[in-house]
Amino acid sequence: MGGSVPKQFLALGGQPLILHSLRVLQASPVIGEVILAVPQSEMDYCLTEIVAKHGFTKVTKVVPGGQERQDSVRHALEATRDDVEVVLVHDAVRPFFTQRMVEEVVATAHAKGAAIIALPMKDTVKQVGADHIIERTVDRQSLWLAQTPQAFRRDWLLAAHRKAYAEGVRATDDAYLIEWYGHPVSVVEGSGENIKVTRPEDMIIGEAILAARKGSQKV
Numbered sequence: 001m002g003g004s005v006p007k008q009f010l011a012l013g014g015q016p017l018i019l020h021s022l023r024v025l026q027a028s029p030v031i032g033e034v035i036l037a038v039p040q041s042e043m044d045y046c047l048t049e050i051v052a053k054h055g056f057t058k059v060t061k062v063v064p065g066g067q068e069r070q071d072s073v074r075h076a077l078e079a080t081r082d083d084v085e086v087v088l089v090h091d092a093v094r095p096f097f098t099q100r101m102v103e104e105v106v107a108t109a110h111a112k113g114a115a116i117i118a119l120p121m122k123d124t125v126k127q128v129g130a131d132h133i134i135e136r137t138v139d140r141q142s143l144w145l146a147q148t149p150q151a152f153r154r155d156w157l158l159a160a161h162r163k164a165y166a167e168g169v170r171a172t173d174d175a176y177l178i179e180w181y182g183h184p185v186s187v188v189e190g191s192g193e194n195i196k197v198t199r200p201e202d203m204i205i206g207e208a209i210l211a212a213r214k215g216s217q218k219v
Contacts, residue, residue, distance in 0.1 A: 007093045007197060007198065008038070009045075012203065012207065017092055017093055018046075018095075019050065019054060020095035020096070022034070022054070022056050024098065024099060024102065025102070026056050026057070026058050028102045031088065031102065031106075035061045036051075036059060036062045037062075037064070038062060038064070038065055039064070039065050040064040043064060046062050063075045068170070069172075070161070070170060073089055073161065077154075077157060086110055086152065086154060087151065088102065088106060088151045089174050091148045093196055094194055096193045096194050096209055096210075097147075098191070098194075101149060104188045105151045108151070113152070114152045114156060114183055114186065115188055116150040116173075117146075117148060117188050117194065118145060118146050118187045118190060119145045119189065119194075120143070121144065121145060122140075123140070125143060147196075148173070152174065156178060156181065157178065160177040160180065161177060163181065
């Protein structure tokens with residue numbers, strides 16, 4: 001968000017964003033191990049102050065991230081074991097995903113090979129030209145907003161990433177690479193709470209979601 005601290009280490013509810021995601025993964029019965037991709041300069045901090053301090057026993061490796069998200073995912077994938085069938089990819093800046101999402105997207109990936117959490121579009125969508133004039137209204141009936149977590153057969157995703165790296169293909173999420181590689185991707189409906197924290201106002205929304213969840217747990 002324009003500062004020197006990587007977004008995944010910004011404080012939400014008094015704790016780094018990444019902690020909220022790791023707690024879900026640590027508690028999930030369908031997650032066997034976790035590999036973190038973090039900036040090279042933050043690897044020691046992540047190992048000592050995040051993984052060791054909070055007892056995240058499922059974190060088996062911390063690898064250096066890349067210049068872009070796609071590079072970081074590829075680095076983590078290359079560190080996975082050959083006997084892993086399905087991998088889950090999640091952005092640490094989405095701290096409000098749930099165990100239900102993890103279990104459903106992983107189950108769908110086991111059954112069909114690839115699946116993502118997504119939401120159907122509710123807003124009216126406009127296609128706008130370079131002059132900021134609306135060119136047309138897009139039918140939103142078949143439009144969904146992609147989120148994470150996303151789950152894939154490991155062999156599919158690793159092959160897609162390696163091919164994309166060799167050919168210079170860039171993508172904003174892993175599902176695109178699977179589509180580009182020629183495999184179908186299923187959709188599991190997510191939640192409006194599963195926001196991506198990228199702007200200062202997202203932190204305000206996040207604090208409200210966190211407070212609401214804590215309040216509901218007390219009832």
